[in-house]
Amino acid sequence: MKIEDLKKDIEKLGFPIKIEIKNKNELYVDIDKDDVKKILETMFKKYKLYFSGQFCLQDKDFIINVILTDRKNGYLIILRYKTENEIVSLQGIANQSNLFEREISDLFGLEIADGEDKRNIVKHEIWENGIHPLRKDFLYGQRVKDLCETEEYKFKEVITDGGFQIPVGPVHAGIIEPGHFRFSVIGELIENLEIRLMYKHRGIEKICENVDLNKLNLIFERVAGESSAAYGEAFAQLIEKISDFKVCESIMALRVILLELERIYNFLDDIAGICVDVGFSYPAKKFGYMSELIHQLCERITGSRFLRNAIIPYGSNIDFTEIQREDVVKTIDIVEKRFNEIVEMTLNTVSFLDRVEHTGIVEKAIAKELNMTGVVARASGIQYDVRKSFPYEVYRQLKKSINFEEIGGVFERYNVKIAEIRDAFKYIKTSLTLIKGDVEKKKQWIDIESGKEGFAVVETVKGELIVFARTGENNKMDRVYFKTPSFTNWNGLTYAVLGEIVPDFPLCNKSFNMSYSENDR
Amino acid sequence: MIINIIQSMILIIAAPLFSGILKRIKAILRGYEGAPVLQPYFDIKKLLSKERVISKSSSFITTVGPIIILSAAILSAFLTPVFFTAGNELIGNMFILIFILSIIKFFNTLIGLDCACTFGGMGSSREMFIYMFAEPVVFLILAFVYFETKSFNIYKIAKLNAVRTDISSAHIVAAIAFLIWLIAENARMPVDNPETHLELTMVHEAMILDISGRDLAYIELASAIKLAIFLTIFINIFLPFGMAVSLSAAALIKAVILYLIKMLVFLLIIAIVEISIAKFRLFRVPELIAASFSFAIAAISMMYFS
Amino acid sequence: MKFLIDRIKNGNETIKDPFYENGYSYGKVTVDMNKCIGCKNCLKQCLVGAITFHEKIEIANKKCIYCRECLNSCEAGAIKMNNDYKLSEIETAGEELKNKIFKRFNRSLILRSVDTGSCNACMLELSATTNTYYSLSRYGINFAASPRHADGLVITGPVTINMKEALIKTYYAMPQPRIVIALGSCAYDGGVFKDGYGNFKSLKDIVPVDLVIPGCPPSPQAIIFGLLKLIDRI
C-alpha cells in the first residue's frame, strides 16, 4: 500500500481533523482528544500497526503524540491530540503505554486520566514536588532540588507463605550500571520481579533542546555509550531527512561499516558476559579479547574507541583510505577465524549448554505484548528488524533476511547474537566493496529553519530506536524525543526470570543486557 | 613432636601461596598474566592495616567469629601431617579434624546470617544446603578408610598408606569421591564460582560480603588454610607414597619435594576443571554430591566384600 | 581439552607494557599561541567550555571531551592534539595525602565501581582494563563485590539526584582509609551533561576526590596509568 492510499483510507474513517504526509514515510494524523481510544482500536484492527511510543510536545497547549509503526511498509503513523492538563490513558489498548504515560506525567506535569498505574517513574522520592523539568517554563540550567526527607516508593506486594523479598541495588557488585531490582521469592524460586530504573536520569532531552545543531551530535552519542555510532547515525539521518539531503553511496557504506563494527564489539561483550555469568571463564576471556581487538580497530580508523564523532550529517568526519580499508579487512579476518573456533568450543561444552538451555524464557506472545524489539525479541520469534523494515543507508541492499529463533531463552539470545556478529562480518565485507575510492573528511555547516519535524528509526545493538525532533529558533531543537529500545525491552526481563531460581537471574539479565543509560536518559 | 609443629607451621605459612599459585595457574591457562603468586600475602597485609566497618545490626558473632574461624583453621593445621608422620596416635583423630573444620563452616554461616543483609542469609542457606548433602559422603569415606587401614588416626593412616605398594580399585574410587567432596566443601567450581562478582549467584563469598578490614583478612587466611589442609589430607590419605616415616634428612627432603609436586599437580587439576566447565545450576549440585555418595558406597562395598 | 590446544596455539595475550606509544589515541590538546589569530572560534565550538581565553587560550584537560571539534574550527592551525594519554592527576592536597598514604595500596588495591549517571562508555572501558590484553590484576588491582572489601570508589558519570543517596551510602560503607577516583570528564564536572537538570554540579560537593582520570571515555591505558600513579607504582 502506498502512503497516499493509506492517507485516503484513514480519512475515510471519519475521525481525523487533519492528515499530513511529511518526509515521505511519516503520516501525521490530528485527532480529537475524545476519539483517541476509538481510532486507535480501529487502526490496530485494520492496518496491523504496532504501538511504538508516546511523547509530549509543548506549544501553547500540550500535544500528545502516539507513534504507530507499520513494519511491513516502513511507515510511521503519528496520532496527535491537544490537551491542557491530562493524558488519555491507553492502558489496556496499547501495551506498555503506562511507561510512556507515567514518563510524560512526571516530566510535563499532565495527569493520567483513567489509567491503573499512575506511579512516578522518573521522579524519585528525593525530587522536590511540583517540578516538571521538560516544560518550557522550567529554564535551562535550573536544577531539580533534592529533599532531605523522603517517602517510600510502593513496590508491588506479593505475599505468600514462606515468601520474602530481596532488594538488590541500585549499586550492584561488579562493574554494572545502577538499577533497583526487587525479587519476591519463595526459597530460591522467583515469584515476581520488579525493576525500578531511572537512577541515571540526567535530562538529556532538555540538554538537546539547548545545544546548537552543529554540536548536537556529541550529545546524541552520549545518550548511550555502547551505541554511540547508532545514535550518531540517528542524528545524521534526522538532519538529512529534515533538510532533504542525500549523501553519496560511499559515505553510506562507510556508515554501515561503523555501525556493524559497533554491533560486533557489543555482542562480543554480551556473549562474553553470558559465559562469565555461568562461570565459563575461558571463552569469556577470549570473547573479551576479541572485543578489545575491535575496539582498537575502531580507534585506528576513527580516533575513538567508541566510534565517536565519526558519523555526522551531510558527510563523514573521518578519512577512509586504502590504509584503513586494509586494516579493517585484516582485523576482521583474524577476529572472525578466532570467533568461530571459540563459538564452536562453547557449543560443544555440555556444562555450558546445561546452564543456558531452557533458561529465562520469554514466550513469543509475551514478547509481542511487551512490544519488545531487537535481539531479545528476535530470540523469541518476532521477525522484526529495523534494518529490514525501515532500511537506511545501504541496508536495502545488504539486509535480506532476519535472524531469529523460536523459544526465547538465554541460549536462543546467545545464538541470535552470534548470528548477528556473523552477519556483521559479512556486511562489513560487502560494504567495503561499495566504497568507491577514498572517503574524505568533510564537515558541512548545519543550518535549519524552525518548525520542521521528522523521525529517525535506527536499529541499535539493543533494538529499535526512534528519535523525534522538531527544530526551533536559533538553529536549535525545540523538542527531541528518544524512544529507546531498552525502555520497552526492560520489562521482558521480568517475565524471563519468572519461575527461575535467584542464582540464574544474573544470567538472564546479561543475556538481555539492556542499557540503563539510554532507558533513563 | 617438634617436626610436627614445624611442618604444620610451614603449612599455615604456605597456604596463601597455594591459593596464589592456583590463581596464577588459572590466569596462565586462560592466556594472560594474572596477579603475582604472592598477591594473597599483599592482600592480607593491607587488610590488617585497615579499619573495620561493622553494621549496626551485627551482634558479637561478627566480632568474635573471624578469630574463631582463624583459630579453628590453625588448630586443624596442627592436627594434620604434612610430609612427615611417625604414626603416633596422640593427636590426629579424623573425626576431631573433620569437626574442627566444620566449625569454620558453622561460624561462616553464622556470620552470614548475623549481618542481617539478604545476601548473607542467602549465602548461608545455600552453604548449608550443600553441606547437608555433603555430610554423609564424609562419613562414608571415613568408613572406607577405616576398612582399609583399621584406623581413624590420620597419622597412622598416612603411615600405613605411605609404605603400601599396591593400590586397589576401591582406593581410586574412594579418592574420586573425596575429590568431589573437597570441591564442594571448598566452594570451588562447579559448585561455586570463587571469581564471581555477582552477589546473587554467590555461595561462599556471599556470607562474607559484610566483613571488612582485619576480620576479612582472618577469614581469607582461614579459607586459604582450609583449602591447603583439605588438599593435604587428600594427599596423605590417598597418595602418601614417599612420605617421610623416619627422621632422616634425605627422607625429609624427598618427602617435601614430593609433597610440593603432588600439591602442584592437584592445583593444576583443579585449575583445569575450573576453566573447562561452567558452573552447575544450584539444584544440580545435589546430583554431583549424590554421584560422590555412590562412589563412596561402591568403594566401601569393593573394599569390604573382596 | 580443546581449550588447552587453543591456549597453546594462541599464546599469551597480555601486552607487556600497557603504556606503549599509541599513535591513534587521543591525548593532550595544546595551543601554539604564536600561531593563534584570536578568532575565538574554538571557544564557540567547544561544547563543554573547556577552552578559556584570558589573554591566552587555555584548555582544561580535565573538562575536555576530546571531540577534536576545536582542531577543525581553528583556521590558523594553532590547536594541536598529541597522543599523550597520561593526563591523570592526583587531587588530594599534601596534608591529606600523608594521612591516606596511597603507598599502603602499593601492591594491593581493591576497587568498587559506582556508576552515577554516565553514558556507560566509561564502564565499558573500566571493565576493558580487566580483559586479557591489559590484565589489570597483575598490578594487584581488583574489583570487589562489596564496598566493605573495597579501598577505593571509582565513580563514572555526573552524580544524578536519584543516585546521590546510594553514592553516599556506598562511600560510608567503605572502611578507612578510602580513595575516590573520578573517571571521565563527566565525573569531574558534569562534562556534556553539565547543565542537565537531573544532576549535581560537581562530584566534589558530595565526596572528596583523590584522583581524576580525564577523557571521554578515558582509554584503558589512561585508566591504568592513573591507577598506577595513585598507588605509586610509576
Add this chain to the structure above:
Amino acid sequence: MLEILSAVILISAIIMSSLRRVNLLIRGFSVQSLAISLVCFTLGFKTGEVHYYIIGALTLLVKTLIIPIVASKSVRELKINREMKLIIDGYWSSILTALSIATTYVFLDNFNNDFVKAGFVLMVLGGIILIGRKKAISQMIGFLVMENGLVLFEISMIKMTLIIEILIILEVLMLSVIMGVMVFYINKAFDTVNTDYLSNIKE
C-alpha cells in the same frame, strides 16, 4: 593396571547412571569400552591366550569407535541433546546405583574375582540406565552397558567359545545399525509431515 582399569569402568558406569545428556552418555560409554578392551589386552598379555586379544580388538573397534560415532551422528541428526524428564531422575538414580552396587557386592561375596563383580555391577547399572530413560538412543546405550557387563563377566568367568563372543558382538552391532536406521527413518518421516497440516486437522 587392572585395578585402575576396573576403577575406570566402575566410575564411568556410576557417572553414566545419572547423566542427562545423551552425547555425554555416548562419550562415557566409549571410555568404558576402551577400558574394557584394555582389560582384555592386559589379560591377553598375562595369559598369552589369543582370544583375549580378539575380544579386545573387537570391543575397541565396535564399541569404542563405530557405535559411538553412529550414535552421536544420529544424535546430531535428530537434535536430541538431553532428556528433558528422566523416569528416575539423576539424584535418585545415583542413590539407586549406590544401593545396587552394595547389594551386588554382598551377594557376590564368594567370588574371588574383581571383574565378575564389576561385570555384574555393569549389568545392573545398564538396567538402571535402560529403565530410567525415555529416549530410545539412551536406552540403547543402557543396553550396551549391559553388554559390556556381559563381556567382563565372560572374560573372567566362563570360557565361552570364540564364536559365541563374536556373535554377541555382531548382535550388538546389528542392534546399533537397526537403531541408527530406525532413528533416521523417524527423522525423515517427520520432515515430510507438515505441522500446518496437523493444525488444520485439529480445527
